[in-house]
Amino acid sequence: MARLLPAATCGTMLAALWIAFMVVPTEREMGIVQRIFYFHVSAFWAAYLGFFIVAGASARYLWTGSRAADRLAEAAAEIGILFCTVGLIMGSLWAKPIWGVWFTWDPRLTMTVILWSIYTSYIMLRAFGGEDDAVRRWAAVLGLIGVLDIPIIMVSVRLLRGIHPAVITQKEGGSGLVDPWMRIGLAVSSVAILLLAAWLIRLRAQSARLTEEVSVLRQEALARGGAA
Amino acid sequence: MADAAPPIRARGLARTFAGVPVVAGVDLTVAAGEALVLLGPNGAGKTTLLRMLALLVRPTAGELALFGTDGREAPPALRRRLGYVAHESLCYPDLSATENLAFYARLFGVDGAAARVAALLAWAGLEGTGRRPVRTFSRGMAQRLALARALLHEPDLLLLDEPWSALDPAAADALTERLVALRDAGRTIVLTTHDVARAAPLATRAAVLARGRIGWTGDGPIRDVAAVRAAYAAATGARV
Amino acid sequence: MHAALAILRKDLDIEWRTREGVSTVFVLAVMLLVVFAVAHDLPPDEAPALAPPVLWATFVLTGLLGVQRGFLLERENDCLAGLLTAPVDPASIYAGKLAANVVVLGAMQAVVVPLVGLFLHVDMVPALPGLVVVLLLGNVGFSALATLFAAVAVRTRAREVMLPLLLLPLVVPLLIGAVVATRTILADGLGAARDGLTVLAAFDVVFVVAGWLLFTYVVRD
Numbered sequence: 001m002a003r004l005l006p007a008a009t010c011g012t013m014l015a016a017l018w019i020a021f022m023v024v025p026t027e028r029e030m031g032i033v034q035r036i037f038y039f040h041v042s043a044f045w046a047a048y049l050g051f052f053i054v055a056g057a058s059a060r061y062l063w064t065g066s067r068a069a070d071r072l073a074e075a076a077a078e079i080g081i082l083f084c085t086v087g088l089i090m091g092s093l094w095a096k097p098i099w100g101v102w103f104t105w106d107p108r109l110t111m112t113v114i115l116w117s118i119y120t121s122y123i124m125l126r127a128f129g130g131e132d133d134a135v136r137r138w139a140a141v142l143g144l145i146g147v148l149d150i151p152i153i154m155v156s157v158r159l160l161r162g163i164h165p166a167v168i169t170q171k172e173g174g175s176g177l178v179d180p181w182m183r184i185g186l187a188v189s190s191v192a193i194l195l196l197a198a199w200l201i202r203l204r205a206q207s208a209r210l211t212e213e214v215s216v217l218r219q220e221a222l223a224r225g226g227a228a
Numbered sequence: 229m230a231d232a233a234p235p236i237r238a239r240g241l242a243r244t245f246a247g248v249p250v251v252a253g254v255d256l257t258v259a260a261g262e263a264l265v266l267l268g269p270n271g272a273g274k275t276t277l278l279r280m281l282a283l284l285v286r287p288t289a290g291e292l293a294l295f296g297t298d299g300r301e302a303p304p305a306l307r308r309r310l311g312y313v314a315h316e317s318l319c320y321p322d323l324s325a326t327e328n329l330a331f332y333a334r335l336f337g338v339d340g341a342a343a344r345v346a347a348l349l350a351w352a353g354l355e356g357t358g359r360r361p362v363r364t365f366s367r368g369m370a371q372r373l374a375l376a377r378a379l380l381h382e383p384d385l386l387l388l389d390e391p392w393s394a395l396d397p398a399a400a401d402a403l404t405e406r407l408v409a410l411r412d413a414g415r416t417i418v419l420t421t422h423d424v425a426r427a428a429p430l431a432t433r434a435a436v437l438a439r440g441r442i443g444w445t446g447d448g449p450i451r452d453v454a455a456v457r458a459a460y461a462a463a464t465g466a467r468v
Numbered sequence: 469m470h471a472a473l474a475i476l477r478k479d480l481d482i483e484w485r486t487r488e489g490v491s492t493v494f495v496l497a498v499m500l501l502v503v504f505a506v507a508h509d510l511p512p513d514e515a516p517a518l519a520p521p522v523l524w525a526t527f528v529l530t531g532l533l534g535v536q537r538g539f540l541l542e543r544e545n546d547c548l549a550g551l552l553t554a555p556v557d558p559a560s561i562y563a564g565k566l567a568a569n570v571v572v573l574g575a576m577q578a579v580v581v582p583l584v585g586l587f588l589h590v591d592m593v594p595a596l597p598g599l600v601v602v603l604l605l606g607n608v609g610f611s612a613l614a615t616l617f618a619a620v621a622v623r624t625r626a627r628e629v630m631l632p633l634l635l636l637p638l639v640v641p642l643l644i645g646a647v648v649a650t651r652t653i654l655a656d657g658l659g660a661a662r663d664g665l666t667v668l669a670a671f672d673v674v675f676v677v678a679g680w681l682l683f684t685y686v687v688r689d
Contacts, residue, residue, distance in 0.1 A: 062685050117637035124633050128626045131246040134689060138620045141682045142634060145613070148674055149638050156641035156667045159648045219247050282553055285689045304555030318550035320541070322482050334474040335554040361485075362545075377550070 005202065009195040016189035024181045036094045038185050042193035043087030044112065049197060050080020051115065051147060054122070058143035061136065067212070068205075070136045073143055074126060075204035079197055081119040088112060107157040114153050118146040233296025234259050235385045235416045236281060240290035242440075243276050250276045252440035253290070260384075263407075263417040265427040265450075268437035269464050274420035275315070277437065278389050281418065282312040294385070308336065311378030313388040317370040318377060321363035325354050325373050328362060329380060336381040344380065352376040353402075368399030375406065386410065388419035392426050404429060424450065424457050436463040471556040475564025476571075482541060483572060489537045490572060497530040497580045505587040515588040520650035523584045524643055528610065530580075531573050532632050535614040538565055538572075539622040552688065562615060562683035566676070569611040577603050590654065598658030599650070605668035606646040612675040613638055619686045642671050 020038040027034035057073035060066055091109070092102045103109070122142050129135035236258035243251040251273040258264050268274045279285040280292065283302045292299035297306050312318075319328040326345060333341035349355045352372040362370065371391065378386060391407070392400045407430050411417055420437075421427055427434065428450040436444040436459065443463030450456050483489050504522045508515070542548040551561055581599065585592040592599060614635055621631035649664025 062682075114637055114640050117640075121633045121637055125620075125624075125630070128630070129620075129624045132623065133244075133246060134623065137685050141616070141620075141685055144682065145616070145638060145675070145678060148678055149641065152667065152671050152674065153641045155670070156644040159644055159663055159667065215247055219249075223249075279549075282549075284549055284552055304557075307553060307555040310553065312549070312553045314546055314549055316546035316549075318547055319545055320478070320482060320547055321544055322485050322541075323478070327478075327481065331474060331478045332550065332554065335471055335551070335556055337555070 005195065005199050009192065009199050012188060012192035012195055016185070016192040019181065019185040019188055024185045025179050030098055033094055033097050036090050038189040039193065040087055040090040040094060041186065042190045043083045043090060045190055046193050046197035047080050047084035047087060047112075047115070049194060050076045050083065050201070051119070051150070053201070054080065054143040055147035058140035061140045062144075068209070070140070071205045071208040071212075072201070073140065074208055075201045077119060077122050077126075077143070078204055079200045081116065081123060082200075083193070083197060084112065084116045084119060088116065105160065107160060110157045110160060111153050114157075115150070118149065122146065233293065235262075235295055236418065237293045238281070238290065239292075241277070241280060241287050241292055242289040243273075243280060243285060244288050245276075249440055251280065251287075254437075254440075254442055256435075256442070258416060258418060260416055261411075261414055261432075263411045263419075263430050263432045265431040265434045266418065266420045266437050267422060267424060267427065267434060267456075267460050268420065269422055272437045272464070273440040274437055275389055278312075278387050278418070278420055282310060282387050283307060284312070308381055309384045311381070311383035311386045313371075313374045313378045313386070313391060315389055315393070317362065317374040319362045319370070319373055322361050324359045324361060325349060325357045325365075325376075326359075328373070329377060332377055333380050338381050348376040348379060351406075367394050368396065368402075371395060371399070371403065372406075375403070379410075383415070385416045385418070388417070390421050391419060392421060392423055400426060424460060425453055428453050428456075436460050438464040469560065469563075471554075471560040472563035472567065475551070475561060476567040479538065479541075479565070479568035480571060483568075489534065490575060493530055493534040493572065493576050494579050496533060497526055497576050498583060500526045500529055501580065501583055501587060512589040516590040516654070519584050519588045519590045519654065520647045522588065523580065523650060524606065524646050526580055526584075527573070527577065527606065528636075528639065528643065530576055531569075531610055531614060532635065534572055534576065535569050535611065535618045536622065536627075536631055538569055538615070539618045543622055548687070558684035558687050559680050561687065562679055565619075566611055566615045566679065569615055570607055573607050573611060574604070577607065592654075595654050595657065598653035598661065601658065602646060602649045602653060602661070602665065602668065605665065605672055606642060609642045609668060609671040609675060610639055612672065612679045616675075616679040616683060616686060619683070641667060645671065 016038065020035050024035070024038075026032060053076035054073045057069045057076065060069040061073060095104070096102050122139060125142055126135060126139050129138060234257055236256060238254055238256040241251060241254040241256070242249065254277060256264075266274055266277070276285060280287050280299075281294075283294070283299055283306070286300070294306055295309060297303065299306075319325075320331075323331070326349065329345040329348060330341060333345055338344055346355070349357075352375065354369060354373060354376070357365070357369070362373065365373065375388075375391070378388075388407075391403060395403065404426065407417065407419075411430065411432070417430070419427075419430075424434075431450050433448065434446040434450050434456060435442050444459045446456065446459075501522065504518070504526065505515075508518055510518060539548075542551070552558070581592055581603070584590065614631070617634045618631055621627055621634065624630045626633075645664045645667030647664075649661040649668060652661040652664060
């Protein structure tokens with residue numbers, strides 16, 4: 001059962017890569033670069049998934065004190081920011097040949113950068129909050145507040161640059177998913193990336209659990225023997 | 229008014245901080261009217277244990293019931309029966325003694341606050357401080373203010389953390405006098421200290437806390453200070 | 469609720485007694501304004517466009533420091549333990565602290581706004597009622613989150629830097645709403661600013677309630 005996730009991830013990822021690079025026709029306007037779209041969009045799905053896992057696990061930790069929930073939140077935050085960063089970089093790589101700029105403050109991009117910042121502050125808090133066990137609770141509160149902020153951020157970024165040309169609609173290929181293989185490609189790569197994210201989160205959470213177990217064993221050895 | 233449930237009943241109380249067990253399993257029962265003295269060196273877990281009893285810190289294991297109520301719930305009514313005196317005075321340094329007591333009287337919902345504050349200030353020997361900020365008080369004055377603060381709402385259980393530390397002998401004697409009077413008036417007292425001689429006139433029972441556990445419990449007042457000192461040395465020096 | 473009022477009154481008494489918090493906040497706000505105005509050095513006809521962002525950037529940066537103080541003073545003499553051993557719901561502590569912050573930051577706004585008008589050649593007076601609304605909404609929203617996270621930040625080692633780290637990403641939507649609303653109010657009046665004010669109002673409601681519910685987890689051990 002434990003092997004199912006890695007196997008499924010590898011399988012779908014291979015399928016996604018094959019479809020995205022071999023099967024799908026080259027997009028008329030943007031050319032080969034457009035193929036990045038399949039993984040770029042999926043990466044953000046993973047980033048948002050991570051965020052919601054952080055929120056859910058944080059709520060569970062506050063409610064029940066479950067350390068497993070706390071470890072899951074920590075793992076999901078790290079993997080989430082990983083995918084968010086990768087997604088932003090892929091977006092830059094795509095943007096430069098198409099728009100001529102590496103970056104722009106349009107609504108969706110602004111929102112993603114804010115999300116990335118909130119993730120970062122969560123990780124900073126865990127890293128530099130100190131040794132106190134209370135850090136877990138504070139991080140959980142931050143996780144919940146972050147997720148509550150998302151809808152407000154979505155609404156507020158629409159206020160920005162009302163006059164600026166909406167370059168963004170093209171980005172999702174909203175007008176451009178003409179070939180059915182494009183839709184299939186998006187679906188498969190989304191599943192592949194989400195499975196990859198889930199697998200990485202699981203690995204990270206397990207790693208956290210093992211670290212804690214080692215720490216407990218060390219404490220017990222010190223208490224027993226005095227010399228360790 | 230007699231309570232069926234004892235002021236304190238603790239079983240297997242434990243607390244870890246960042247993986248380090250500071251209190252490692254304490255069983256404690258304190259009856260009404262007792263004055264229990266917890267002796268122990270620095271790092272024994274006295275402050276943490278007392279803060280758990282004051283419902284400030286949640287135990288990581290074990291049970292605690294105060295006057296029969298589970299400590300985890302800590303309803304306001306329960307907190308009203310506790311008075312806590314910490315290492316620090318718990319009073320705002322920029323406000324005067326009167327203002328501090330008036331504030332806490334409001335928080336505790338004390339009736340006839342103004343009169344009670346004035347009475348307590350007199351009892352603590354602080355009625356002459358007027359508008360002076362607490363920042364300017366001597367350690368002895370701050371300690372008396374802290375005690376007055378804890379008594380504002382007439383708690384049934386008084387918890388004190390090393391009340392004699394950093395007090396000169398005269399101030400320390402004055403404090404002991406006040407505590408003995410409170411004990412004789414029927415309040416339950418639990419205090420921590422490492423000064424066996426100071427504790428002797430006050431204690432109705434003594435115990436030694438070492439490395440987060442109770443290493444020795446006496447069966448009555450401290451009649452023989454030397455004996456208790458020996459037990460203290462044994463419990464804290466030897467491996468528990 | 470009377471506990472919250474007692475805490476509010478106590479905090480204001482302390483601020484009044486020392487005047488340290490309020491005066492440092494005022495002076496800092498003015499200095500920030502000077503820096504912003506001088507750094508841009510725009511001619512009088514272009515400068516007014518800067519007024520909304522400069523106003524709110526100054527507010528946020530000064531507010532970060534002003535709010536820290538509220539909890540630093542609870543750390544002296546372990547006063548927070550005094551509050552927590554009292555029969556007081558942590559949510560009431562939050563409400564009292566939040567109210568105190570709103571008052572102090574509001575006082576700071578009262579000083580900053582006329583100075584922005586002066587330094588950036590904007591006539592604030594005709595838009596004043598609308599400005600008061602947006603200033604209040606922005607203040608409450610910022611204070612709601614700042615009060616919650618200041619309680620966290622004062623207990624960490626990296627104290628000075630932790631509060632901005634935690635708070636700044638979260639208040640970006642508030643900033644956006646406040647700047648857009650202020651700009652619209654200065655140009656077209658209160659009625660036209662509905663979008664920005666809606667964002668602010670939503671922010672306020674969500675985070676005052678969230679702070680009210682979550683403060684106990686931040687402050688209780």
